[in-house]
Amino acid sequence: MRNQMTQWHFSCMFQAMIALRFRPIAIASALALLFAPLSFAKSKAKPAAKPSATPAAKPTAPPSPDWQLIKVGSRDYLSVDNIAKFYKLLGNVDTTGKTVVLNNGRNQLQLTLDSREAIVNGIRNWLCFPVIAKDDKFLVSRIDLAKTIEPQLRPQMIQRAGKVQTIVLDPGHGGFDKGAGSSFGSEKMYALDVARQLRPLLQAKGFKVVMTRENDVFIPLEVRARIANATRDSIFVSIHFNATDANREATGFEIFSLTPRGAPSTADDSLALHFVNMQAGSPVDAQSFELSAAVFHSMLGHIPEFDRGIKRARFAVLRQTKIPSVLVEGGFLSETGDSKRIADPAWRKQLAESLCAGIENYRNLVEKKQRPMLVAEYRAQAAGEITVVDLVSPPSRLDSSPAPAIIPVTNPSTNATPDPNREP
Template identity: 60%
Template sequence: MTIAVKCSLVVALVSICIMSHRAFGAADWQIIKVNGHDYLTIENISKFYGLPAEVTSSGDKVQTETVKNPLEFVGGSREVVINGARSWLCFPLIEQDGKFLVSRTDVAKTIEPLVRPHRVPNVGNVETVVLDPGHGGHDKGAVCRYGSEKDFALDVARKLCALLQTKGLRVIMTREGDYFVPLDVRAQIANAARNSIFVSIHFNATNDDPDATGFEIFSFTPRGAPSTSDNAVTPTSLSMQAGTVVDNQSLALSACIYHSLLGHIPEFDRGIKRARFAVLRLTRVPAVLVEGGFLTERGESRLIANKDWRDKLAAAISVGIENYHSLAVKKQPPMLVADYRRQTKSAPTEPVIREGDLKEADLSLINLIGKSAFPSPQQTSTPSQRVSIESAPIVP
């Protein structure tokens, strides 16, 4: 898909260890109102993370001196690359008075869980993985000359089930054969399981671009924000249905799986996205939907039809789930796409965002977006809880 943009913005956030910087307090957040809505400058966000961001302008491009950057924005667009993987903001980056601004929602709901997934409350607390092979029975899903989505998804889920069980995780399949399970029942299965996560397996298709390829992964759209597929921010795209108290956990799960996919399999990076699919909307546990390639593209459909390639896909998802699970134990950043590629010696070393001493800075983030967004590890979140940043829609 071609995206028209006014300019591109590249911001380098170079890893540094913060040993003596002044504590970042609530008063240091410089909230800028644009049409009644809250934004923060890239410089302000960088200061919070204790990372330098020297922004320079040259013609239509606004960028830093370095070429390899862990964080890269595109002016006037929702596209952002964080630690080597494409993602999508809830709202476009905007420019005002020479400053590039990111919505307050995206600081809390996109940047924070993607930069520091290991610091998301209750992240990685997994006993059960609910695997959901898409479609089934009368619902074939996408179809190509080699077979149907429902069969390929079931095969990957079966392989993935066996891999996860060898790692000591309990696994529940929403379907184990060629039959259809209603979408609400799939969500109910996940909601009934103790300390569960939900991973739905699908393959993509399009009528618009027969050459479309690549991986993408979805988690539920936050309250008051448009889904990634909404090309324009309009009143109708800003659904006010409640988000979930596990928004950030779901995004962290997306990131762990997606980095493993890109790191193990050289497919096109379509990004970490948001959607209001029924299986994501109805689940109350961390939930993602994986699109493992396009059945409408000739070359990629041949790959998907190959048993060995599906083995590789299942293995990559398994590693991603294992890394998500380890967040609860290690409390350290998970492996990134560059880490996986270095393991296979298929890519050079690239800089990534690493945290310094940010304990005091975390308090200011709580002050910015609301304490209810950060339940204590002992607290059990319920669907009735609301994150304070979501108390009103935040739109450009």
Template identity: 40%
Template sequence: MGPTVSVPSACRAPAPFGRVILVMRRAQFLRLLGWAGFSLACQALPARSSSAAARSSLPSPVRVRDWARAHGLTVRWLETHRRLQLTKGGLQLVLQANSREAFINGVRVYLLCPFEYLNPAGYLAEVDVQRTFGPFLEPPRLPQKQRMEHICLDPGHGGKDTGYRIGTTEEKRLTLALAQELAGLLRQAGFRVTLTRTRDVYLDLEERPRLAQRAGADLFVSLHFNAAAAGAGQVRGVETYCLTPANASSTANPGRISVAGPFPGNQHDLFNIRLAYALHQAMVRGLPSEDRGLRRARFAVLREASMPAALVEAGFLSHPVEGRRINDPAYRRRIAQELARGLQAYRELVHRP
């Protein structure tokens, strides 16, 4: 039989009657056909068959070869790494077989459901086609008279909430320092900037996006530094989050949905992922850190945002080397410079003609 695919429960569709029998009868044929001829199959095989689609465990499965053809994507199977590469112009998508890990122009992005490889076909969940890859094939843009000029920066933690603490280092002080550095760079670039806090005060999580709304901000960016659990001190790298689409699994909890939404922040799903990607790409390309991926989560500050929003984890304070760098004002300025570049790239994207 073909490879076994472990699919999170939230990404599973009910198994149709007779499915196991169908798979066993076709197994030898499917093994012979193999993935080596995938790009040829994309051109030569007939349109999607209901019997093949019935094998997928994904909700509303979309056959990748049909989707690629519809969008003019060139397909190439990379057998060594068991990855599928799809390209069109300057866009490159790479899907890892039977995994939620994908790459968009070299930047790691976690899918909402696995790319399911069922020899010789591959499937994506419809929610990933629409909410993960859709905004890259057809980028969202603002109406002609609407401008993205006012950014609300949210320094994480504050007051009684110190965030991660090691020795005399407190995350709440470093996020405020980063926000102030970034605010200065953004104002130089012509943006209006509001901070949810300018001193060491405690704010409820739900209050932070409300402050952005009252200020009339066009974007909300929450700034944090990360920390690994005890015994995992070698974990390092940058992560960026946007809100999980309604009824989908968050990256850290595959297959489990505690609160499914939709939330106010979900009205900006297409903009959210492009904002998070712009910030994450800038950090990955400009900082000496590891790419831990663009991820989805239902953090309160993202759920309640009435404008496009993202949350940045700009490195691990718990890592001995990365932690020392983050404590260095010169390195925090580098982080701020990359985030400013990312925000300018996002502005150019949504303002394009």
């Protein structure tokens, strides 16, 4: 059923911006120090002034006009109004008042109050912190804006160097470690087969391919990371399949990149202090996240599996690798339909092809600043259709008759059994 939508207003944001202009200079200086780290705009440092006999006041940069941080407890947030204005998105709120959809024809963002689930450009994402409300405003944590939303709405802005020439493929498990299993076969063999089928596809695209294992042997996690870290101009893709005893109907694809420092992983129900202060992040976490988005859009664009989302974890192979890294879960061996499909060599070839397309799209982003294809574009391409998702300018208003359907934000719980080969 389609939900009736009402127009979302941004008047409160404009009032706040006007009020800031009349703040005393001292407050403006303090705000400058607070806002400057979040600004995504490039700026040039002014040359140092020549020494003067009369001590001068220390110069301060003016506050960024783009972002107005809102402090809630110890955490920084930004309003959905502020996000919409910066990215030039128009907004609608559903009739419950809990879900807002922002859209400009090029990017789409759906957020739900008190939820960590978000839809970005048609794909489910798991935020580090829930969306909250304060003073009648939806608020998104600063870390989620910087680490999850920004890389997808403006992927070309991610700082990168070099090229993507080598792909390290990591078929999960092996040897005595069978991983998950079904009546048709084991995860270790399926993962190895997908990697073997993926290798020639990547080589045909001009990539060099390194395999952490090429046959049925056990490779310790630290050795897998060491193999990856010995490569240059490279990315790391670990291939796995899922299983759970808690919910035998759980199905679908999901993908992981390393959890940012100062944030909980997707599976963490509550934020413990050690997650915030002790867990290290990665200098390439933005690149890893964008790699996960490029690959996941391709997976779902080629294969109509359930979207379990782009997630965060501190699995050992993600934590110990120093290059952009992702871990792919290609369906559930514990679910009847998924397990039958995974057992089909032709289906596994299709999965390998989807991974290859996603990796190639990531390379085009790094080397050509070409935006990766989205799930809707892959599906339209497969159907021989033309899709318009990259408008030159945003529409004057959202189409309100009929209103676009709200994408469900409830993901079936799995309580999946922890994989010993991916434990933190």
